[in-house]
Amino acid sequence: MIYACQLSDLPPxxxxxxxxxxxxxxxxxxxxxxxxxxxxxxxxxxxxxxxAEGFVEDCAVECPLHAAIFDLRTGEADGMIATHPxxxxxxxxxxxxxxxxxxxxIPHLPAAARRAAAS
Amino acid sequence: xxxLDPAAPQTGSxxxxxPGHWYTDPAIFAAEQERIVEAGWVCVAxxxxxxxxxAYRTVQVGRESVVVVKGRDKAVRAFFxxxxxxxxxxxxxxxxxxxxxxxxxxxxxxxxxxxxxxxxPNLTEMPDVDRFAxxxxxxxxxxxxxxxxxxxxxxxxxxxxxxxxxxxxxxGDVESIDHYGVENLxxxxxxxxxxxxxxxLIVENFMECYHCATIHPELTEVLxxxxxxxxxxxxxxxxxxxGSGVEGFTVDGSAGHARIPGVSADQDRRYFAITIxxxxxxxxxxxxxxxxxxTPLAPDRTLVECDWLFLPEVVESGADVDRSVELFHxxxxxxxxxxERTQPAMSSRVYANGGNLVPSEHHIAEFHHWVQSRxx
Numbered sequence: 001m002i003y004a005c006q007l008s009d010l011p012p013x014x015x016x017x018x019x020x021x022x023x024x025x026x027x028x029x030x031x032x033x034x035x036x037x038x039x040x041x042x043x044x045x046x047x048x049x050x051x052a053e054g055f056v057e058d059c060a061v062e063c064p065l066h067a068a069i070f071d072l073r074t075g076e077a078d079g080m081i082a083t084h085p086x087x088x089x090x091x092x093x094x095x096x097x098x099x100x101x102x103x104x105x106i107p108h109l110p111a112a113a114r115r116a117a118a119s
Numbered sequence: 120x121x122x123l124d125p126a127a128p129q130t131g132s133x134x135x136x137x138p139g140h141w142y143t144d145p146a147i148f149a150a151e152q153e154r155i156v157e158a159g160w161v162c163v164a165x166x167x168x169x170x171x172x173x174a175y176r177t178v179q180v181g182r183e184s185v186v187v188v189k190g191r192d193k194a195v196r197a198f199f200x201x202x203x204x205x206x207x208x209x210x211x212x213x214x215x216x217x218x219x220x221x222x223x224x225x226x227x228x229x230x231x232x233x234x235x236x237x238x239x240p241n242l243t244e245m246p247d248v249d250r251f252a253x254x255x256x257x258x259x260x261x262x263x264x265x266x267x268x269x270x271x272x273x274x275x276x277x278x279x280x281x282x283x284x285x286x287x288x289x290x291g292d293v294e295s296i297d298h299y300g301v302e303n304l305x306x307x308x309x310x311x312x313x314x315x316x317x318x319x320l321i322v323e324n325f326m327e328c329y330h331c332a333t334i335h336p337e338l339t340e341v342l343x344x345x346x347x348x349x350x351x352x353x354x355x356x357x358x359x360x361x362g363s364g365v366e367g368f369t370v371d372g373s374a375g376h377a378r379i380p381g382v383s384a385d386q387d388r389r390y391f392a393i394t395i396x397x398x399x400x401x402x403x404x405x406x407x408x409x410x411x412x413x414t415p416l417a418p419d420r421t422l423v424e425c426d427w428l429f430l431p432e433v434v435e436s437g438a439d440v441d442r443s444v445e446l447f448h449x450x451x452x453x454x455x456x457x458x459e460r461t462q463p464a465m466s467s468r469v470y471a472n473g474g475n476l477v478p479s480e481h482h483i484a485e486f487h488h489w490v491q492s493r494x495x
Contacts, residue, residue: 026243043243053237055219064220064229064238116244 001092001099004029004039010098017042017052024102025109025117027089028052030061030072038072039089039100041107046082048112084108132478137487139470142317142462148418149182150494151318155397157181157271158493160282162399162412164267165306165426169195173217173232177210179414183271185258186210190232191219195262197269198255203236204228209255221255230255264401265302265428266410285395291356295391296401298381301408304428305435308444312423312451316458317465318398318415319490321423324454325392325400325411327480334453337446341365341372342390348479358389358403368404369442370449375406376433376440396489402447406430407440409447419462425451 002022010016016029026042028051040061042051049065056062062069068082075085085108090101109117141147163178164187175188177200184200186209200208202223209221209230220237222229229238234255242248259270261278268282286296314321324330331338331345339346342359361368367375368390378387382405391403398413407429414422427444434440464470476483 048241048243049238050243053231062219064231065227065240112241112244 001101004091004098004100007031007093007096007098010037013056015052015054015056017050018100021100021102025107025113026050027100027102028054028061029091029098029100030056032056032059032072037091037093037098039091040070040072040075041086041089041109043086043107043109043113044068044070044082045077045084045086045108045110047110048116051086133475134481134484136323136473136476136483137319137490138473139465139467141473141490142319142465143418145418147494148317148415151397151490152181152415155490155493156415157183159272159276159397160261160268160270160278162266162268162395162410163187163197166195166262166265166267166302167306168214169267171216173219174214175210175217175221176214177212178269179416180258180269180271184208185269185271186221186255187260187267187269188217188221188232195260195267196233197258197260197267198230198234199258199271201256202226202228203253203255204239263302264296265304282395286393286401289355289393290391295356295386296393296403298383298386299379299403299408300381301401301410301428303431304379304408305431305433306426307407307429307434307440308427310425310444310448310451312425312455313416314421314423314455314458315419316421316455316462317418318413318421319486320458320461320465321413321421321455322394322397322486323480323483324458326394326483326486329477329479330454330457334457335450337370338450341368341446358386358391361388361390367406367443368446370445371442373442375404375443376438377430378405379407379430394486396486406433407443411451423451423455 005016010031012031012035013033014031018027027039028042030038044051044063046068049063051061051063053064054061059072060069066081069078070086075088077083077085087103087105087107089103092099161180164176169189172189172191175186178185185197186200187197189195200210202209204226207223207225209223220229220231231237234257236250236254259275261268287293328345329348343362344359365372369375387405393401400411402409410426412424416422
């Protein structure tokens, strides 16, 4: 597990974009209005946009750029705009701190994000 | 431009109007847009027009296009309708509904409903781009009497002085309008009029009643004192009384609808009118409120939107408000026809030095001095 943030920095309804993670592209952390915590890859698999800036509803996040929708529990894409899933990561809150266990799967990144990661 | 001299001694019955070119000159019109409309508070929508998160209106404020939108947090915000990337207008429809964002149709710069820049193609590769500094440019917003007012000036003047103050000047106090609970009323009818006349002709017309006996036969039946030529706006706190046989503020004097509960005994059976410069007229009668909002579009073209507001139970019951609406719809049509008849003469050489105000119109000179002082 790696430390992600203070829980107080992530109020219900809030989201955070985490960068500079070891060996991983940016991750989006969500604290839903219902009090659940989720972590998925931040970059939409359709085009380069940050899901942490998206809109969360019914345990799904809608990408702000082209409205692709991903299930926060499974990472599955809506299949309409985005076809590849985002990875999901294990997220745990303990004593006011949020920790992440990053997925070891290979991320699906759009071309622009692959270029950025390579450079 | 020719200026009136407010200090000039008034010697006779007649006081000069503004010279004719004040109603036709594009340079004066542009200066009015800049220094009057864009410098003050403009009433742009009924708050109920923005009924759900994501509901928006695109409105013209002087030379600026403004988007007024209800946020997911139910707060109403307004922004310049200008994408911060390359300037394309975000919204072109006069009204609409978005789910959760305003997205430029050109390059897809995307803003949330608070105006923050939240996405754009390749934006994650530009971490130095400040999402707030490059968010939509905000416009000041106030809600009052159930309407959304905006000001595009960088430092808005006091809303209390400019808007509430106009009501106090006319009615004597703010409680008098509070009695009508305008913010609790519901829209029963809205009619838009595109008037081929300068906006000042419409304001001047609304401020005087010298024309009432000539062009408003239905109105003077309901408000007999209007036939004497003295408008309700001539006196502070004065409401024109309904005629003795008149039952309601309707086209034929027949009974209207349920009286607004807060209306006081001395407001009952009376009509009050308020001009909130530059572009709002509020008309108060016991069972409804009529609000005019003007948008100057060109020196000789003005959009007027008129709302008829009644108690919610009257609107919900499906009651027939036709006779109530018809009275002021006729007044509007008669007034705007008179303004359109006047506009062509504004460029006549006979009117180069303007016309004349009779004593029952002398208070209009104060409006002229106000316009000129704003442009000075």
